[in-house]
Amino acid sequence: MRRPLGTRAPLLAVRGAALAYLLAFVALPVAALAREGFRGGAAKFVAALASDQARAALGLTLKVALAMAAVNAVMGTWIAYVLVRRPFPGRAVVDALVDLPFAIPTLVTGVMLVALYGPQSTLGALAGASGLRLMYAPPGIVIALLFVTLPFVVRAVQPVLLELDVGQEEAALTLGASPWTAFRRVLLPPLVPAITSGTLLSFARALGEFGAIVVVSGNIPGRTLTAAVLVYGEIESGRPQVAAAVSTALLSFAFALIVTVDWLQRRARHAVL
Template identity: 60%
Template sequence: MVALPVGIVARSGFSAGLGGLARALWHPVARSALLLTLQSAAIMALINAVMGTLIAYVLVRYQFPGRRILNLLIDLPFAIPTLVAGLMLVVLLGPSAPLGRALDGAGLRVVYAPASILLCLLFVTLPFVVRAVEPVLRELDPAEEEAARILGASDVAAFRRVILPSLSPAIVSGSLLSFSRALGEFGSIVVVAGNIPRRTLTAAVFVFGEVESGNPLAASAMALVLITISFSILLLVDAFGRRAAHA
């Protein structure tokens, strides 16, 4: 189910030899699409590492009205089609929406611009860090944090020196998984980004366009790069998990 399709893509990507693969990837449009995808995914992973950790901390450590609803909303990106996520961003921030018009008037164009790619990736990958950090945070003893405060540590110092070291493997694993997921995001981006070559065209949308254009070599070459990066990230996540379990 997995190995056969990957093998077919690899065979197609190398059908013109290593030189053909390199030429397909070195095309300016392909290079730009891959670079934009990697940059957007990296920025998204850093934001998710911070915001996902804070959200998990709030959900575990605090009781407040609407907490259950918030907990359900975290998993919403897993439950809805990503095309719907793109549509929601267009309705909220598109040129015809009041908020979108206000942002355009301030010189901040979001939809059909690179910023829309980052927003899409943040939406669809939000649960990864939250759900990776949350169970680890539940297992930590709050008494250690309270002891640090009694000894004079501030809330920030207690979090940084007592809690954060234990959460680091989960934060890294969740961030890497969100990065890997972002590499292949298609549905939401194709709706909101405009898919302008060398500006808002991402790697996944590039693959789709090359398939539609009858250029399977370029599509397979880019797909092979994405598969290789994702598989390498999975190996890193597994290594972090093994190290955390050993510790």
């Protein structure tokens, strides 16, 4: 590697500062968490995860995250397609709106959703009368997760779609393919890696979501209590070991997903070059 001119001292200082900052701020806290999770050995770690309450919370978390991911994969791709390929008046505003969930505090997201779909609102009461409970029930958690993770799939698919040549799609249409066939056979295959990346990232994000869920879920143990909210409850009741064990498991899973996505994206980039 090339060494720039001058002494190496400033370079080492910058490197040292960057390393020290990351170690102090990220590595050290995560190490403390893992240590607490495994306090009392692997058996206690497993026991914490296998308790009825933890199993129910982890199961619910995976279920709502899966439901969210399925809707997000379809709607995110759909929104990205319309934004890139179907120009309409006001597109710039809608495009900006997609980033709104990144800017809005997640707790405020929950407050907003309860204000509109909660049992005290007109819409919530209407849904309740027809037997569909939106807020303080699993569907509300899925809606909150959809809000929070909206940008992931859209923003993953959009740049890939922009790079794709319209020619192939037009050729398919000219040759008599229906728009749906053209989409499925021509447009969709090159988008699959981006859709997968975006969906996995949104899934990883959903595993730890707290602020939006704590307001909309009602937090009924065994029914609407997600893992992150369970962690909060365990800390408040002075059981940090259970909280740390559940956290360590969730964190490892989410981090593995993020590393996978990073790897997928790097592979996709190399394939293009």
